[in-house]
Amino acid sequence: MSLRTPLGKVRGLGSAKEGTQHFWVQRVSAVALIPLTLWLVAELVCLTGAGRDEVLDFLSSPLQAILMLLLVIAGFYHLKLGIQVILEDYVHGEGAKLVTSLLNTFVCFAGGAVSVFAVLKIAFGG
Amino acid sequence: MATSILHRASGVALGAGALWLAWWLIAAASGDEAFECVQGFSTSPIGMILLFGVTLALMFHLLNGIRHLVWDLGHGFEVKTATTSGWTVIILAVVLALVAWGIGLSMMGAF
Secondary structure: OOOOOHHHHHHOOOOOOOOOHHHHHHHHHHHHHHHHHHHHHHHHHHOOOOOHHHHHHHHOOHHHHHHHHHHHHHHHHHHHHHHHHHHHHHOOOHHHHHHHHHHHHHHHHHHHHHHHHHHHHHHOOO | OOHHHHHHHHHHHHHHHHHHHHHHHHHHHHOHHHHHHHHHHHOOHHHHHHHHHHHHHHHHHHHHHHHHHHHHOOOOOOHHHHHHHHHHHHHHHHHHHHHHHHHHHHHOOOO
């Protein structure tokens, strides 16, 4: 006999109430980051020692700008999810967990916003 | 094996690397002075050591991440296979980081 209610079973979210959502989006962003990371390394190696003009020139290409946008969005999202797991595992006490989790979210969103704004500004020629 | 905690440690290091990338991008968008500031830090001895560390963390996290995805698909769980893939990931990460830096430095005319 199962003590789970029919509603709980059909929702399939388990005791954490989030089901496999976190697990899944972590994997989706991970898969996206495989080609994007390889592109970033190749790009940064090519830009070794480059001056600002070369960097601006490079990122004003639509393809490169779009790839950089995808990389920072997938990257900061993946980072937020990963750090969240580490905090949940190692930070004990609800108050500290809440504060560090909020800080993690804010820093990752801020890093993403700064990067996206910078790429768009360069790409649109400002 | 140690690759589990290394995956987390390299992930945290990549967090710093991601903020470094954001700093580099916003500096490039802002102006010559801001860009010189990032470049100055990134090409200083301590900056280059840290950047090599981030490169190593990136290669390891990328390769070990692929290893995790293979596990998610239900393959490679035998102890012998897992040990071999663990060492492969570590060695390959070091090799790829050295190759990336070798190409980068040779482009700057260091060799």
